[in-house]
Amino acid sequence: MGYVLQAEGLTKAFRGVRAVDGVDLRIAAGERVGLLGPNGAGKTTTLLMLLGAITPDTGTVEVLGHALPRERSEAMQGVGFAAGYLPLPERLRVREVLSMFAELYGIDDPEPQVQAGLERFGVTHLRDAMGSELSSGQRTVIGIVKATLHRPRLLVLDEPTASLDPDVAQRVRNGIARMCRDDGITLLITSHNMVEVERVCDRVVFLSAGRVVADGRTDEVAARFGIDTLEDVFLQLAGARELDLPPEPEETSRP
Amino acid sequence: MNLSWRRIRAVVIRHYHVLWRSPHRWFDVLVWPIVDTLLFGSLGVFVARQTGAGRAGVSYLLAGILLFHVIYQSQISVSVGFMEETWSRNLLNLMVTPLREVEYVAGVALFGLAKLVLGIGVVALAAWGFYSFAVSDVGWGLIPIAAELLLVGWVISLFVIGLVLRFGQSAEVLAWGLMFMAMPLSGVFYPPSALPAFLRPISYALPSTHAFTAAHRLLDGRAMPWHEITLAAIGCVIFALLALAFLLRMLRVFRQRGFVTRFA
Numbered sequence: 001m002g003y004v005l006q007a008e009g010l011t012k013a014f015r016g017v018r019a020v021d022g023v024d025l026r027i028a029a030g031e032r033v034g035l036l037g038p039n040g041a042g043k044t045t046t047l048l049m050l051l052g053a054i055t056p057d058t059g060t061v062e063v064l065g066h067a068l069p070r071e072r073s074e075a076m077q078g079v080g081f082a083a084g085y086l087p088l089p090e091r092l093r094v095r096e097v098l099s100m101f102a103e104l105y106g107i108d109d110p111e112p113q114v115q116a117g118l119e120r121f122g123v124t125h126l127r128d129a130m131g132s133e134l135s136s137g138q139r140t141v142i143g144i145v146k147a148t149l150h151r152p153r154l155l156v157l158d159e160p161t162a163s164l165d166p167d168v169a170q171r172v173r174n175g176i177a178r179m180c181r182d183d184g185i186t187l188l189i190t191s192h193n194m195v196e197v198e199r200v201c202d203r204v205v206f207l208s209a210g211r212v213v214a215d216g217r218t219d220e221v222a223a224r225f226g227i228d229t230l231e232d233v234f235l236q237l238a239g240a241r242e243l244d245l246p247p248e249p250e251e252t253s254r255p
Numbered sequence: 256m257n258l259s260w261r262r263i264r265a266v267v268i269r270h271y272h273v274l275w276r277s278p279h280r281w282f283d284v285l286v287w288p289i290v291d292t293l294l295f296g297s298l299g300v301f302v303a304r305q306t307g308a309g310r311a312g313v314s315y316l317l318a319g320i321l322l323f324h325v326i327y328q329s330q331i332s333v334s335v336g337f338m339e340e341t342w343s344r345n346l347l348n349l350m351v352t353p354l355r356e357v358e359y360v361a362g363v364a365l366f367g368l369a370k371l372v373l374g375i376g377v378v379a380l381a382a383w384g385f386y387s388f389a390v391s392d393v394g395w396g397l398i399p400i401a402a403e404l405l406l407v408g409w410v411i412s413l414f415v416i417g418l419v420l421r422f423g424q425s426a427e428v429l430a431w432g433l434m435f436m437a438m439p440l441s442g443v444f445y446p447p448s449a450l451p452a453f454l455r456p457i458s459y460a461l462p463s464t465h466a467f468t469a470a471h472r473l474l475d476g477r478a479m480p481w482h483e484i485t486l487a488a489i490g491c492v493i494f495a496l497l498a499l500a501f502l503l504r505m506l507r508v509f510r511q512r513g514f515v516t517r518f519a
Contacts, residue, residue, distance in 0.1 A: 014513060053350045055510040073353045081351040086519060090343035091276040103265035104352040
């Protein structure tokens with residue numbers, strides 16, 4: 001089976017505490033995978049290792065057949081990433097931000113792709129707005145447009161709808177689902193919204209304390225825990241990890 | 256390694272937009288060059304009148320500040336260009352694209368060249384307009400000297416970027432601090448022999464010192480000082496290799512310790 005993403009034995013410790021502890025993850029082409037877990041479970045650290053932004057202490061990552069970190073640039077040609085917490089570059093209009101990223105992804109003629117991307121998510125009216133003028137929800141949507149401009153083979157989304165109102169979140173979910181279906185895009189998404197995960201994903205991977213504690217089809221995973229919904233699985237895992245959070249990467253240190 | 260001109264161009268265009276929409280950034284390109292020219296030009300005129308030393312002192316000061324702006328503009332363009340990404344928390348956005356580190360640095364350095372031409376042009380025009388000092392009178396010998404100082408500016412900026420990657424935004428002050436430490440040690444306006452004796456070995460170890468010494472020789476009307484230019488070139492290569500090694504090490508630490516989350 002051709003895997004879009006293969007990670008084996010990923011570990012990462014910050015100040016001696018393991019944030020990610022032996023994660024293995026294989027995602028086949030066309031799969032839509034939800035990476036779930038309570039705060040501090042290691043989801044974002046795992047994503048950033050899968051994207052080459054953080055180097056794992058041990059383990060290997062291969063994206064689209066390219067080994068990280070050596071072939072990061074080649075791998076990222078086929079990857080799109082957006083996160084609810086990421087701002088847009090300042091002092092640029094939305095169309096300028098999108099054109100810049102289109103160029104970074106090697107798109108020959110960025111303009112039609114930018115327009116198509118804005119239309120796909122119903123935000124053409126934001127085309128000439130300054131990035132700094134957008135609401136957090138609008139910024140998130142533009143971030144997703146940015147991540148999908150080049151029709152990536154693997155789309156990685158970290159909490160994409162966390163700051164969106166239900167109406168916009170629904171539109172974004174539909175847009176993502178439609179794009180994945182129509183273009184055969186593989187999706188890896190983190191979210192705390194279990195309803196969203198059940199709608200968008202066909203497979204979920206639960207992390208707890210940096211370890212994979214469940215991996216399978218959405219209905220299978222809930223059944224494995226002997227409960228009905230992913231929401232209950234999430235609550236059960238979160239309860240078990242209450243106030244036992246690993247530290248974030250070092251925040252400050254002075255020269 | 257396949258470098259992409261398109262990605263480099265995207266970085267250049269991004270920083271063009273930032274400069275165009277940030278009036279305060281024009282201070283570096285238009286205002287400080289004029290302020291510095293006025294300051295050092297007037298100081299030179301005053302000292303010349305007091306001591307009866309003639310115009311030689313004025314030329315030293317004006318040529319010195321013009322050449323110092325080569326370091327200043329090239330260094331600030333790259334350092335502040337990178338810091339722009341940290342201020343707007345755009346680093347992670349860039350790190351998950353195909354953009355290579357070397358392409359990013361090439362992009363900001365290339366855009367910095369445009370700012371450098373503007374900044375130096377302003378100094379040269381101000382020196383000519385206010386003090387009748389024509390940089391062209393010094394001759395073509397200034398070109399290799401300016402090229403070496405351009406490299407010195409880029410080398411300092413690589414150190415600054417490495418420090419910001421390692422220590423976060425608290426290290427940003429070094430973008431200006433390192434350069435102004437280099438200014439007196441490099442003998443921008445005077446020969447290194449004017450420095451306190453214990454600082455002279457440090458001064459002679461800097462490529463910028465030899466570049467400025469070469470400029471002073473040209474101002475004195477002597478032949479092209481190839482010896483000093485060669486020493487400066489060798490120093491530039493050594494410091495450039497050290498800066499690259501330092502930056503690569505800091506990038507590795509940055510990724511290992513997950514420091515990208517500081518800027519996201």
